[in-house]
Amino acid sequence: MTSNYYLDESGNSGDLATKKSGSKFGGQPIFSLACVGLNDLAHANEFIKLLKTIYGLESDELKSEDLYFKQPEVILDVAKYIFENRIPIIVEVVDKRYCVSTAIVGHQIIPPYDSPPDDDGLIQAVRNEISDFLSFNMSPACYAAFYKSCMEPSEENLLESMEAxxxxxxxxDGAFEYSKFAVDNINETIDTCLMFKRQFGEGDSVKKFIPLPDDSNNGDSIALLPHIHCQFNILARLNKYHLKDLADVVMHHDVQDQFGQSIRSCIRTLKNAKFPGGVPEVLTADFILKDEPAFRFVKSEESLGVQFADLLAGFVSRYINGCFYKNLDVLDIYHKTFRYIVSYNRPMSPLGVNFVLPPSKQALVFKKFNL
Structure with missing residues (x-):
């Protein structure tokens, strides 16, 4: 039996390593990608017809940006319908600043080349603390220097990034607990970079300390695309949910050439990946692909499944940003909607929401919803 999944994103999925984005990302600091498993379209269509009658909806297409503030009760009813009909959902939500900060920490502050064994998880915990701190405090000069090191790779730009x-x-003045530790590690990273330069040459050594580029359709190198990381996770979580049997899975997305290019690249990467022994198991995902899902691209106005995914992705992005970043006093209807969505979160289950947020923000969400 074919399992159909519908995907859509919210929050401008553009490259994070550009001068255009800056540290505020065009006013869209949160990105989300939602995947909804919807097979009984006839039943869902009848539900939406009734919903449109109840709320006087005249538009052919349900969109989060139109409904989130003006008619949140519509999204609540859709979330309730999804929950009560046990429709599987997989959502990734990403703080873009945290995404950049973790890249900086993982490449220029505590890169794998200088990292000691981490059997007890202490080094990763420190990485998380530093990434959290940088997410909320890093200066625009650091962002700019890091972007330049990504987009114009050279020894000079890399060293300028680390010096910044x-x-x-x-x-x-030591206000942050790990400031001195981080500075000492950066000095070690600089020494390692110079050693690699003698061994491998400047070009290859520099590439070891910036994120690997993702390839766009036109062949340009672009870096730190949040939707790429989300696509990897969505695929791995679907793979876990279907016990590695993706042969009868069909993924539907709004017509968009770049999505098709990028997700096929993700599949090739996972199928060819060699995972070293000793890597901790991710309990909610399986990154070892045996089968490939099929892809179909549809017009969102003609696909109820894509509209459901749009409502979830848009709601999660706006809710997380408003409630946990802007600290807005939101109406209870928004909390009820989010509770339906995160009710899928269970230990070891691939369903529900994966929060790629600074640990301090993640803790707030988890505490509020007892996750």
């Missing part, structure tokens, strides 16, 4: 980080961390 050192200058920023030293300026807080």
């Amino acid at each position: 980080l050192k200058c920023f961390l030293e300026s807080d």
Whole structure:
């Protein structure tokens, strides 16, 4: 039996490593990608017809940006319908600043080349603490220098990026617990980079300290696309949910060439990946692909499944940003809707919401919803 999944994203999925984005990302700091498993379209269509009659909806297409503020009760009813009909949902929500911060920490502050064994998870915990701190405090100069090191890779730009980080961390006079540790590690990273330069040449050594580029359709190198990381996770979580049997899975997405290019690239990467022994198991995902899902591209106005995914992705992005970042006093209807969505979250289950947020923000969400 074919299992149909519908996907849509919210929050401008553009490259995070560009001068255009800056550190505020065009006013869209949160990105989300939602995947909804919807097979009984006839039943869902009857439900939506009734919903449109009840709420006087005249538009052919349900969109989160139209309904979130003006008619949140519509999204609540859709979330309730999804929950009560046990429709599987997989959602990724990403803080873009945290995405950049983790890339900086993982490449220029505590890269794998200088990292000691981490059997007890202490090093990763420190990485998380530093990434959290940078997400909320890093100066625009650090962002700009890091972007430049990504988009114009050279030894000069890489060293300028790390020196900007050192200058920023030293300026807080030790207020952050790991400032000195981070500065010492950056100095070690600089030494390692110079050693690699002698061994591999400048070009290859520099590439070891910036994120691997993702390839766009036109062949340009672009870096830090949040939807790429989300697609990897969606695929791995679907793979876990279907016990590696994706042969009868069909993924539907709004007509968009770049999505098709990028997700096929994700599949090739996962199918060819060699995972070293000793890597901790991800209990909610399986990154070892045996089968490939099929893809179909549809017009969102003609696909109720894509509209459901749009409502979920748009709601999660706006709710997380408003409630946990802007600290808005939101109406209870928004909390009820979100509770339906995160009710899928269970230990070891691939369904529900994966929060790629700074640990401090993630803790707030988890505490409020007892996750």
